[in-house]
Amino acid sequence: MKDFSIKWRIIKNNIFKISIIGISLISIIPLFLILFFIFQKGIASINLNFFIAGTKPTGEIGGGIANALIGTVILVLIAFAIAVPFGVITGIYLSDNKKSKLASWVRWAVELIQGVPSIVLGLIGYAWLVLPLSKLTGGKISFSALAGGLTLSIMMLPSIIKSTEETLKLIPHSLKESALALGVPYYKTMLFVILPAGLSGIITGILLGVARIAGETAPLLFTAFGNYYMNVNILKPIDSMPLLIFNYATSPYEDLHNIAWGASFVLVSFVLLLNIFARLVVKRWKVQF
Amino acid sequence: MEGTILTTKDLFVYYDTKCAVNNVNIEFQKNKITAIMGPSGCGKTTLLRCLNRIHELNPSAKVEGKILLHGEDLLAIDPILVRRKVGMVFQRPNPFPTMSIYDNVISGYKLNGIRLKKSEFDEIVEDSLKKAALWKEVQHDLHKRGTFLSGGQQQRLCIARALAMKPDVLLLDEPTSALDPISTSHIEELLVELKKTVTIIIVTHNLAQAGRISDYTSFMYLGELVEFGATDKVFTNPQNEQTERFLTGKFG
Numbered sequence: 001m002k003d004f005s006i007k008w009r010i011i012k013n014n015i016f017k018i019s020i021i022g023i024s025l026i027s028i029i030p031l032f033l034i035l036f037f038i039f040q041k042g043i044a045s046i047n048l049n050f051f052i053a054g055t056k057p058t059g060e061i062g063g064g065i066a067n068a069l070i071g072t073v074i075l076v077l078i079a080f081a082i083a084v085p086f087g088v089i090t091g092i093y094l095s096d097n098k099k100s101k102l103a104s105w106v107r108w109a110v111e112l113i114q115g116v117p118s119i120v121l122g123l124i125g126y127a128w129l130v131l132p133l134s135k136l137t138g139g140k141i142s143f144s145a146l147a148g149g150l151t152l153s154i155m156m157l158p159s160i161i162k163s164t165e166e167t168l169k170l171i172p173h174s175l176k177e178s179a180l181a182l183g184v185p186y187y188k189t190m191l192f193v194i195l196p197a198g199l200s201g202i203i204t205g206i207l208l209g210v211a212r213i214a215g216e217t218a219p220l221l222f223t224a225f226g227n228y229y230m231n232v233n234i235l236k237p238i239d240s241m242p243l244l245i246f247n248y249a250t251s252p253y254e255d256l257h258n259i260a261w262g263a264s265f266v267l268v269s270f271v272l273l274l275n276i277f278a279r280l281v282v283k284r285w286k287v288q289f
Numbered sequence: 290m291e292g293t294i295l296t297t298k299d300l301f302v303y304y305d306t307k308c309a310v311n312n313v314n315i316e317f318q319k320n321k322i323t324a325i326m327g328p329s330g331c332g333k334t335t336l337l338r339c340l341n342r343i344h345e346l347n348p349s350a351k352v353e354g355k356i357l358l359h360g361e362d363l364l365a366i367d368p369i370l371v372r373r374k375v376g377m378v379f380q381r382p383n384p385f386p387t388m389s390i391y392d393n394v395i396s397g398y399k400l401n402g403i404r405l406k407k408s409e410f411d412e413i414v415e416d417s418l419k420k421a422a423l424w425k426e427v428q429h430d431l432h433k434r435g436t437f438l439s440g441g442q443q444q445r446l447c448i449a450r451a452l453a454m455k456p457d458v459l460l461l462d463e464p465t466s467a468l469d470p471i472s473t474s475h476i477e478e479l480l481v482e483l484k485k486t487v488t489i490i491i492v493t494h495n496l497a498q499a500g501r502i503s504d505y506t507s508f509m510y511l512g513e514l515v516e517f518g519a520t521d522k523v524f525t526n527p528q529n530e531q532t533e534r535f536l537t538g539k540f541g
Contacts, residue, residue, distance in 0.1 A: 183373035
């Protein structure tokens with residue numbers, strides 16, 4: 001009797017072990033299928049010309065994604081330049097003021113932004129940036145890279161704020177005290193002692209934020225709008241990788257479909273590399289206390 | 290009294306409504322080691338933290354009374370200036386993790402934007418590390434991270450970092466409680482050597498340590514200063530019953 005119950009327990013245990021491994025494996029299958037499929041479809045379009053050529057007029061074979069690539073870089077740079085300072089500084093405030101009323105309001109707002117569908121953020125960008133600018137300039141400036149970048153920066157903020165807050169919370173309180181005890185002013189303590197100690201976590205948050213916005217389409221539909229021509233003027237409509245994929249994939253032409261697959265491949269590789277790089281940063285730059 | 294450097298006058302400290310330090314009057318003597326002892330929660334760390342106003346990091350702490358440094362009320366001076374005159378070493382060694390040993394020692398200058406010549410910085414680093422009895426061990430590794438040192442070495446690095454600012458008073462909050470006995474004895478020897486140049490106030494749980502190194506001992510109980518005097522007198526002939534019970538291990 002005793003013997004049997006122990007055996008049964010071991011069997012139950014093994015069933016459980018096998019099933020958690022099995023289910024984990026099943027849940028990563030879609031990911032690998034997606035990667036494989038995009039690779040298979042996209043790799044054929046990839047060559048040097050693909051990266052340096054702009055869009056060809058409809059009906060002509062060939063053409064590349066240079067305008068979208070440059071556009072995405074410009075959009076990400078604008079979003080980065082706005083979201084990083086705001087996000088990091090807000091994160092510092094939250095990590096340092098755990099109980100204040102403002103902090104709890106900010107935390108609540110961050111959660112909220114994270115939950116807002118990206119298409120809604122796009123609409124807000126349209127209503128608050130595109131329309132007023134257009135009115136102000138008499139229609140000279142309407143859809144623009146600037147509006148797109150600003151909208152993306154809002155999407156990027158939560159990840160930066162949260163990672164900064166969480167990272168800085170883990171830094172021993174005594175570190176701050178000992179800097180202050182040397183007569184170092186608060187702002188220098190935070191900027192030159194506390195922030196460097198948490199740099200790896202903050203950079204990871206920023207990289208993941210970039211990875212998130214690099215693939216966003218919806219917020220750009222009403223803000224950056226897309227552009228079939230090369231553009232580096234941030235006050236003009238600009239193309240981006242996800243917009244190019246969206247426009248080409250919904251077009252009726254086979255060769256445009258292929259370019260969309262190629263662009264998907266490039267975009268996915270970029271996001272994947274960014275994620276891998278973020279992991280490396282955590283490992284390499286981890287500060288020991 | 291001749292040779293008094295730091296005095297508290299009718300000092301009260303409250304956390305919200307709870308009184309942590311209750312009417313403490315104490316005169317710290319120049320170039321001596323004063324130990325502050327007492328059972329947990331008696332207010333000794335709070336008292337120490339007031340002396341360089343680091344207590345202000347806790348927004349609920351409120352101070353009444355005066356703390357005179359060279360006769361000047363330090364509660365009325367900018368805390369940043371106070372902290373440059375009154376250095377502090379904490380319970381756990383905490384060198385700045387992103388900085389080298391060299392940069393740690395001069396961090397007080399670098400972070401305060403005080404610019405000196407390279408040779409002057411070199412001198413401060415060597416001098417401070419020698420005072421902290423760490424120079425021999427690290428002189429070839431000055432540009433390595435401070436966090437690779439042992440716990441005792443890290444704590445001496447923290448002492449060097451505080452000394453580099455050339456403070457008048459050095460506050461130590463149980464500086465050896467996280468260290469092994471050998472590192473502890475290193476630091477005790479070092480403190481006795483250091484009192485030639487700086488006044489030392491140390492909070493300690495270790496009675497034997499207070500007996501070994503301090504010139505004056507104060508004993509706090511429930512926020513009040515119940516005994517203060519020369520260490521040999523307090524240890525051999527305490528005036529207060531609570532002190533005697535504490536010293537003989539009956540509580541605390």
